[in-house]
Amino acid sequence: MMNRKIVTYTLVASLLVLSVAAIANNQEPRFPGLEENSEYMALRERNNELLVREDSVQALITVAREKFSAARDSITNVDEALDRYSSYIIELEQKVFEIRQERGDVITAINNIEQRYILEHMYSEQHLEERYDEAIAVDTTITTKGSRYLIHNDIFAELLSEADYNELEVAQAEDMAMDSLAQSYVDTYNRLSETANRYKTATVEHDANILYNEFQALSDEAHTLNSEIDKRWNHILDTKYYAYGYILERRLRYDLLDNSSAEFSSMQQQCSANDGYHASDALMHYAVGRPTLLDFEIDVAREFELTEALDSLSTLRDSLRVVDYNLKPLSIERRLFLDYNHISIGRTNYYNASNPLPKLKVYERGTIYRILLGSFRNKQPMTLFKGVQPLYITEEDGNYVYYAGGFATRAEADEAQLFLKEKGFKQPEVCRWKDGVMVNLNAAVDSSGEEDIVPVGNRYVVVIACDSIGDALRDVITTTAPDKRISRIGANFAVGTFTERSEADILISTLMERHPEVAVELKELDL
Numbered sequence: 001m002m003n004r005k006i007v008t009y010t011l012v013a014s015l016l017v018l019s020v021a022a023i024a025n026n027q028e029p030r031f032p033g034l035e036e037n038s039e040y041m042a043l044r045e046r047n048n049e050l051l052v053r054e055d056s057v058q059a060l061i062t063v064a065r066e067k068f069s070a071a072r073d074s075i076t077n078v079d080e081a082l083d084r085y086s087s088y089i090i091e092l093e094q095k096v097f098e099i100r101q102e103r104g105d106v107i108t109a110i111n112n113i114e115q116r117y118i119l120e121h122m123y124s125e126q127h128l129e130e131r132y133d134e135a136i137a138v139d140t141t142i143t144t145k146g147s148r149y150l151i152h153n154d155i156f157a158e159l160l161s162e163a164d165y166n167e168l169e170v171a172q173a174e175d176m177a178m179d180s181l182a183q184s185y186v187d188t189y190n191r192l193s194e195t196a197n198r199y200k201t202a203t204v205e206h207d208a209n210i211l212y213n214e215f216q217a218l219s220d221e222a223h224t225l226n227s228e229i230d231k232r233w234n235h236i237l238d239t240k241y242y243a244y245g246y247i248l249e250r251r252l253r254y255d256l257l258d259n260s261s262a263e264f265s266s267m268q269q270q271c272s273a274n275d276g277y278h279a280s281d282a283l284m285h286y287a288v289g290r291p292t293l294l295d296f297e298i299d300v301a302r303e304f305e306l307t308e309a310l311d312s313l314s315t316l317r318d319s320l321r322v323v324d325y326n327l328k329p330l331s332i333e334r335r336l337f338l339d340y341n342h343i344s345i346g347r348t349n350y351y352n353a354s355n356p357l358p359k360l361k362v363y364e365r366g367t368i369y370r371i372l373l374g375s376f377r378n379k380q381p382m383t384l385f386k387g388v389q390p391l392y393i394t395e396e397d398g399n400y401v402y403y404a405g406g407f408a409t410r411a412e413a414d415e416a417q418l419f420l421k422e423k424g425f426k427q428p429e430v431c432r433w434k435d436g437v438m439v440n441l442n443a444a445v446d447s448s449g450e451e452d453i454v455p456v457g458n459r460y461v462v463v464i465a466c467d468s469i470g471d472a473l474r475d476v477i478t479t480t481a482p483d484k485r486i487s488r489i490g491a492n493f494a495v496g497t498f499t500e501r502s503e504a505d506i507l508i509s510t511l512m513e514r515h516p517e518v519a520v521e522l523k524e525l526d527l
Contacts, residue, residue, distance in 0.1 A: 034113070037113065039113065040110065040113045043106050043109050043110045043113070044110065046106050047103060047106045047107060047110070050099050050102060050103045050106065051103070053099055054096060054099045054100065054103070057092055057095050057096050057099065058096065058210075058213055059210060060092055061089060061092045061093065061096070062206060062209045062210060062213070063206070064085055064088050064089050064092060065089065066205075066206065067085055068085035068086070068089065087468070147306075147308060147309065148308040148309050148311065148312040149309065149312070150297055150300070150301055150306065150309040150312075150313065151165075151168050151169065151172055151243075153304070153306050153309060155247065155304055155306075156168065156243065156247070159246070159247050159250055160243060160246065160247070164242075164243060164246075165243075167239055168239055168240070168243045170239075171235060171236045171239035171240055172240075174232050174235065174236055175236050175240075178229075178232065178233065178236070178286060178290075179323070181225070181228065181229055181232065182229060182283055182286060182287075182323045183323070184225055185222065185225040185226065185229060185280060185283055186283075186323065186324070186327070188218060188221050188222045188225060189222060189279055189280075189327050189330070191218055192215065192218040192219065192222055192330055193330060195211055195214050195215045195218060196215060196330050196332050198211050199211040199212055199215060199332055199335070200332065202335075205335075205337040208335055208337065212332070212334060212335075215332055219330075222279070222280070225280075226280045226281075226282045226283065227282070229280070229282040229283055229286055230281070230282035230285070233282065233285060233286045233289065236293075237289065237293065240293065240296075240297075241260070241264065241296070244260075244296060244297070244300050245257055245260070247300070247304075248260075248300070248303065251303070253303060256299055256300075256303060259299070260296045260299065263292050263295065263296065264292065264296075266292075267288060267289050267292040270288050271284065271285045271288050271289070274288070278325055278326060278327055278328070278329070279327040279328060279329045279330060280325065280327065283323065283325045283327070284325040286323070286325075287322045287323050287324075287325040288325075290320065290322065291317070291320060291322070294313060294316065294317045294320065295317070297313050298310060298313045298314060298317060301313055334365060336363065336365055336366035338363055338366050338368050338406065338408070339361065339368075339406055340368065340406045340407060340408050341390045341405055341406045342405060342407070342412070342416065343371070343388060343389070343390075343404050343405040343416045343419060343420065344388075344389050345386065345387045345388060345389070345423065346387045346389045347387055348382055348383045348385075348386065348387045349382060350382070350387060350389055351382050351391060352382075357382070357391060357392070357393050358390070358391075358392055358393075359392065359393060359394060360392040360393060360394035360401075360403055361392075362433060362436050362438075363433065363435075363436065364435065364436050365435055365436075366434075366435070367408075367432065367433065367434045367435075368406050368407065368408070368432070368433050369405075369406070369407040369408075369409070369410060369412070369413035369430060369431065369432050369433075370392070370403040370404065370405055370406055370407070370413070370430075370431050370433070371403060371404045371405050371413065371416055371417055371420060371428045371429065371430060371431070372401070372402075372403055372428065372429040372430075372431050372440065373385060373388070373391075373402045373403065373404055373420075373425060373428055374401070374402055375396065375399045375400070375401045375402075376399060376400050376401075376402075377398075377399060377400075378400065379393075379400050380400070380402070385402065385404075386423060386424065386425075388404045388420070388423075389404075390404065390405065390406070391403070391404050392404070403431065404416075404420070404428075410430070410432070410441070413430045413432075414430060417429075417430050429441075429442040429443065430442055459496070459497040459498065459499065459524075460496060460497060460498040460499075460500075460501050460503075460504040460522060460523065460524055461494045461495065461496035461497055461498070461504075461522075461523040462494065462495040462496055462498070462504050462507050462508055462511075462520060462521075462522060462523075463492050463493070463494050463520070463521050463522075463523050464492060464493045464494070464495065464511070464518060464519075464520055465492050465518065465519040465520070465521075466492070466493065466518050466519075469486060469493055472515070473511075473515060473518065474486070476510055476511060476514055476515065477495055477507065477511075480506060480507045480510045480511075481495060481498075481503065481507050484496055484497075484498070484507075494523075495507065501522075501524075504522055505522070508520050508521075508522060
């Protein structure tokens with residue numbers, strides 16, 4: 001006997017998924033009559049409002065992150081700006097979390113109403129007969145034997161236990177809703193495909209980021225639907241094959257059992273051969289298995305001379321339209337929007353008061369090469385750089401540093417370096433930024449001529465568990481470890497890295513002594 005709690009959970013989860021999909025698409029209620037339920041419609045409206053609010057807050061997070069990146073590249077007030085934007089982003093992310101929590105409560109309430117409706121209406125004999133009237137055109141003038149709804153023939157209730165027969169009814173109700181669930185997946189997939197195409201052609205980074213987040217959300221929705229299709233379809237197959245097989249065994253029809261077993265194995269082999277080639281294996285399993293299950297039900301109806309059920313099933317089999325499962329997997333790569341620019345020579349006064357020298361932008365993702373022209377205590381006149389364009393300025397270790405160009409490959413950067421040497425620059429150097437980390441490739445060349453020397457050994461990071469770095473805490477850190485960077489890692493902060501563990505231990509001891517209320521620990525990095 002099958003576990004009824006699992007079946008109930010399956011139905012609840014199924015309704016939850018379908019409710020989310022319907023509300024997200026602003027569809028009409030899935031069940032006729034619920035549009036008259038004022039509580040139900042108010043909940044749906046509230047969920048739509050929460051969806052709009054979540055989208056708005058996500059858009060604010062995107063803008064805040066862009067400003068955060070711009071502030072990080074600024075020459076002045078970097079720490080103040082980073083702290084301000086970090087707090088703002090955390091506040092927005094908390095707001096998203098609260099909205100999603102409320103949406104979860106709203107969707108649960110919607111689900112409960114729909115579940116009650118199903119229990120009151122969807123399992124009734126009248127409703128099931130009406131569904132068959134809509135789906136199958138049957139000549140009602142012919143007198144036939146039994147119910148045209150296969151499992152409502154007396155033999156099933158007589159030979160199966162009450163619990164197994166009840167579960168068979170649940171499986172049948174799930175089976176009748178499978179087409180709707182499959183179509184929900186196809187609709188979500190189509191939206192996913194459209195979003196992917198829009199993302200690939202977006203020309204503005206801000207718009208692309210919004211589309212990227214939308215793609216990820218739709219991917220999650222498609223994954224949930226895929227899991228629900230898989231769970232429900234496996235439950236339908238297990239329940240129906242068990243029930244039909246049990247009854248056939250009672251009739252000693254081992255020939256039909258052997259035939260159904262062979263057909264089932266063939267269906268499974270076909271599914272296994274196609275696994276991994278489509279966007280949804282579960283959708284493919286359903287599309288391939290649906291005709292096989294129908295054929296088995298036709299054999300059962302024929303064996304027990306259930307002529308009306310046989311007519312209905314045969315008509316349904318002849319008119320069966322298999323859902324299109326040949327949907328290619330969709331994925332997108334995060335676009336970087338790196339500003340690549342080859343070097344040219346123009347006017348020496350190209351950068352001026354009305355066209356100020358731009359600050360160097362450091363990208364969080366991707367790789368870009370630039371040419372280092374020099375590092376100076378004071379800002380330099382533009383004539384020193386002989387009209388090189390594009391030119392960027394940043395501040396490093398108290399010096400003003402000038403970089404030129406932006407290149408996608410090392411070969412392009414080497415070519416630009418040679419060009420600048422020919423123009424009279426004494427020591428232009430190739431620098432590479434990879435995911436925000438800069439390496440001077442010329443400085444990294446050792447005596448053997450090999451580049452990109454990778455550090456080995458151990459490095460240490462001091463992790464501080466606190467919501468924010470106050471002035472008192474920051475003073476201790478900057479006094480004890482003045483050359484170490486403070487950065488956020490998740491909900492904590494990290495100071496480092498330290499080459500020597502003794503240096504990190506000194507900072508930890510000082511922090512524990514002056515701020516015992518703050519949890520501090522040492523992290524060791526093996527390079």
